Amino acid sequence: MLLTDRVHVVITDRHGGVSADPYDSRNLGGAVGDTASNVLENRHKTALEHGFDPSRVVLMNQVHGVDVEYVTEPWRAETPAADALCTDQVGLALGVLVADCAPTLIADATAGLVGAAHSGRPGTAAGVVLNLVRSMVSRGADPARMVALVGPAACGACYEVPADVQASFPATGWSTSRHGNPALDIRATITAQLTDHGVADVRHDRRCTIESPELYSYRRDRVTGRFAGYIWLGA
Structure with missing residues (x-):
């Protein structure tokens, strides 16, 4: 779907792929125990179905941190550790893999910039989404023009944590x-962070x-796949 002018976003689900139980069936995560060939086929199939080039996709080695990478092309070597990406390249799809964390997709169509963040409990508390906003601003984006999805x-009625973990969170x-x-x-905190910084x-x-049930959840199933949020600039 269009998030805003020229900016496309997709949130996948677990259906329509080739992976077997417990990853059935559109698992896009390559580090969860699924067969590598199934993951690659699911990623290729997903790109074609949603109208972006399978060879023009950038994913991350997500580590629940706050590092942001500016990218202009797919990785040529080892995928670096990062939890947010931004680009100004038309047709380069940025992807976030999740199974309870929040995929946060941001665009400033006027500046021609899009970004994607993996914002789970540690990353949200540390401000990964804010780092993404700052990185985009440093390249000409304006929070007042940004649109975020x-x-x-995991929602606030389900995501139970020990009291000391809650106390360490905003x-x-x-x-x-x-x-x-x-x-x-975590959705409430991400929203507050964005609005407090002008989005x-x-x-x-x-x-x-x-x-x-149509989405993967690590907290629910433990051994499971990953769905994705993708964002890219159209021509």
């Missing part, structure tokens, strides 16, 4: 689960990964 993630994301236990709402147009795919 926060994708599916208070904007403190929640109480349906069972009355301490919990986190007013924040949109949401509010599905909870734990509650949505």
Whole structure:
């Protein structure tokens, strides 16, 4: 779908691929135990179905950090550790792999810049989305023009954590689960971070990964695949 002028986004689900149980079937994660050939076929199939070039996709070695990489082409060697990407290259698709963390996709169409962040509990607390915004601003983007999409993630009614873990997280994301236990709402914190830094147009795919069987969830299933959020600039 179009996020804004010339900017395309896709949130995949677990259906329509070739992987076997427990990764059935469109697993896009290459480090979860699935067969490498199945993952590559799923990635290729996903790109073709959604209208971007399978040879023009950039993924990351996600480590729950805050590093942002500016990219102009697919990696030629080893994929570096990073949790956010940005580009100004038309047709270069940026991808985030998730199974409870929030894929956060950001664009400033006027500046011709798009970005993608992997924002789970550690990265959200450390400000990976803010680092992405800052990186895009350094290349000419304006937060007032940015449009952000926060994708599916574990919701504040399901994402239970110990009290000390909750206390170490920004208070904007403190929640109480349906069972009355301490919990986190990472979506709320990402939204607060974006709006506090001038990004007013924040949109949401509010599905909870734990509650949505069409999505992968590590907290629900433990051994499972990864779905993806993709963003790219059209011509």
